[in-house]
Amino acid sequence: MRKPKKFNPHPFDYHQEIELEILSLSNLGVGIARVQLEDQDGHGSQGNQNNQGNQNNQGNQNNQGDQDKAQQGWVVFVPHTLPGEKVLARIFRNDKSHSQADLVDVLVPSADRLEPQCSLFGRCGGCQYQHLSYDKQLAWKTRQVEELLEHMAGVHTDVSPAIPSPRQWGYRSKITPHFKRPRDGKIGDIGFLLAGQRSHLVDVPHCPIAMDEINDALPRIREETRNNAKAYKKDATLLLRATEGRVETNHRNPISETVTTDAGDITFHFLAGDFFQNNPFILPAFTSYVAEQASSCGARYLVDAYCGSGLFSLCLAHKFKQVAGVEVSETAADWARRNAELNKIDNASFLASSAEAIFDDISFPAEETAVVIDPPRKGCNQEFLEQLFAFSPKKVVYISCNPATQMRDLSEFLLAGYQLTAVQPFDLFPQTRHLECVIVLEK
Numbered sequence: 001m002r003k004p005k006k007f008n009p010h011p012f013d014y015h016q017e018i019e020l021e022i023l024s025l026s027n028l029g030v031g032i033a034r035v036q037l038e039d040q041d042g043h044g045s046q047g048n049q050n051n052q053g054n055q056n057n058q059g060n061q062n063n064q065g066d067q068d069k070a071q072q073g074w075v076v077f078v079p080h081t082l083p084g085e086k087v088l089a090r091i092f093r094n095d096k097s098h099s100q101a102d103l104v105d106v107l108v109p110s111a112d113r114l115e116p117q118c119s120l121f122g123r124c125g126g127c128q129y130q131h132l133s134y135d136k137q138l139a140w141k142t143r144q145v146e147e148l149l150e151h152m153a154g155v156h157t158d159v160s161p162a163i164p165s166p167r168q169w170g171y172r173s174k175i176t177p178h179f180k181r182p183r184d185g186k187i188g189d190i191g192f193l194l195a196g197q198r199s200h201l202v203d204v205p206h207c208p209i210a211m212d213e214i215n216d217a218l219p220r221i222r223e224e225t226r227n228n229a230k231a232y233k234k235d236a237t238l239l240l241r242a243t244e245g246r247v248e249t250n251h252r253n254p255i256s257e258t259v260t261t262d263a264g265d266i267t268f269h270f271l272a273g274d275f276f277q278n279n280p281f282i283l284p285a286f287t288s289y290v291a292e293q294a295s296s297c298g299a300r301y302l303v304d305a306y307c308g309s310g311l312f313s314l315c316l317a318h319k320f321k322q323v324a325g326v327e328v329s330e331t332a333a334d335w336a337r338r339n340a341e342l343n344k345i346d347n348a349s350f351l352a353s354s355a356e357a358i359f360d361d362i363s364f365p366a367e368e369t370a371v372v373i374d375p376p377r378k379g380c381n382q383e384f385l386e387q388l389f390a391f392s393p394k395k396v397v398y399i400s401c402n403p404a405t406q407m408r409d410l411s412e413f414l415l416a417g418y419q420l421t422a423v424q425p426f427d428l429f430p431q432t433r434h435l436e437c438v439i440v441l442e443k
Contacts, residue, residue, distance in 0.1 A: 029128030029433035031081030034073030082110040152407035162425035217247040263318035270309040287315040295319040301364035310336035326358040379405030
């Protein structure tokens with residue numbers, strides 16, 4: 001291949017092949033190796049090792065730990081590799097503080113390496129861990145939360161082992177395949193991003209982590225989409241959402257999901273295109289843990305910020321005298337109200353207002369109130385945190401699909417006088433690098 005014009009030739013040539021030992025995994029699921037380099041005098045020189053922190057969204061960690069890492073070698077990231085493996089890798093990029101390489105061959109495999117169930121693994125960017133045994137997936141996800149706690153919040157504490165998903169395959173109730181605008185009246189690949197790419201797609205006719213209903217419907221939907229190519233003038237995304245044994249493809253149509261709690265089944269209605277956790281099989285354990293933690297301090301009232309269609313508000317309502325859910329979307333708040341009525345839950349009310357102004361309308365006594373927050377991936381903004389701290393609830397249960405921003409926000413809670421009492425990862429996304437993490441904070 002032609003060398004890119006802006007390729008940096010230090011410390012490796014373009015497409016130079018090197019043997020590496022994989023030492024660890026980044027929180028992107030990428031193998032980490034270290035290489036001893038020699039400076040012009042023939043002495044070992046490793047350069048600036050802030051790269052693993054960047055790969056782990058940990059920022060520039062100018063502490064003794066990073067200085068120690070700097071003595072261990074130049075970092076090379078190699079996807080689809082596992083700790084303990086010896087591999088042959090081909091360099092394709094040298095950054096200022098690390099290199100990136102493609103996997104050429106696994107010379108000595110890990111004992112934890114499995115044969116991936118999907119023939120597209122390594123090409124499709126949707127999964128990162130199909131080659132890793134499930135118990136080790138859970139162990140690495142737990143360890144990555146520990147590392148984020150240490151590097152981003154300066155907290156050294158025990159992290160409870162990640163709670164496994166009841167299903168390791170066929171668990172996703174929603175997928176969103178993409179395709180490029182038709183060319184010459186034809187639609188090309190329909191699938192997901194090619195691993196390591198931002199725009200190129202890989203064709204995905206079957207997805208083993210999607211529910212059976214979705215895979216049964218996928219061939220027909222792909223064919224119908226290609227037959228209707230003239231209807232698409234630009235890039236597009238399909239929706240396939242499993243509900244009640246069928247698949248919904250219209251974002252605006254209402255669908256149902258039922259979650260079992262210790263107070264009985266709670267049924268949720270919401271629009272197919274709206275957000276709702278897409279591993280329904282783990283939701284009973286997930287919501288039960290949040291309910292237990294939120295109510296364990298004796299709080300009588302609950303505020304559910306970012307409440308959506310009411311998942312936590314309604315699953316936790318039986319634990320509290322009164323619940324207030326707040327949602328920026330009026331449509332979602334309306335669905336939450338309907339869901340409360342549907343399930344005959346009369347101690348929950350829902351407000352449609354910005355999450356940054358929720359406490360203006362909350363009259364609960366702070367010393368008797370627990371707050372559940374489940375923000376988007378970007379985490380909480382400063383305005384929201386300041387209002388939360390001014391309200392000063394007795395307990396906060398913080399749920400996040402992005403532990404990096406969660407640990408960033410944790411630092412603010414610690415400064416505001418909260419104590420971290422529990423850290424519990426949940427594996428809502430087996431075979432991938434993603435996880436949900438619940439942290440519990442008390443005044």
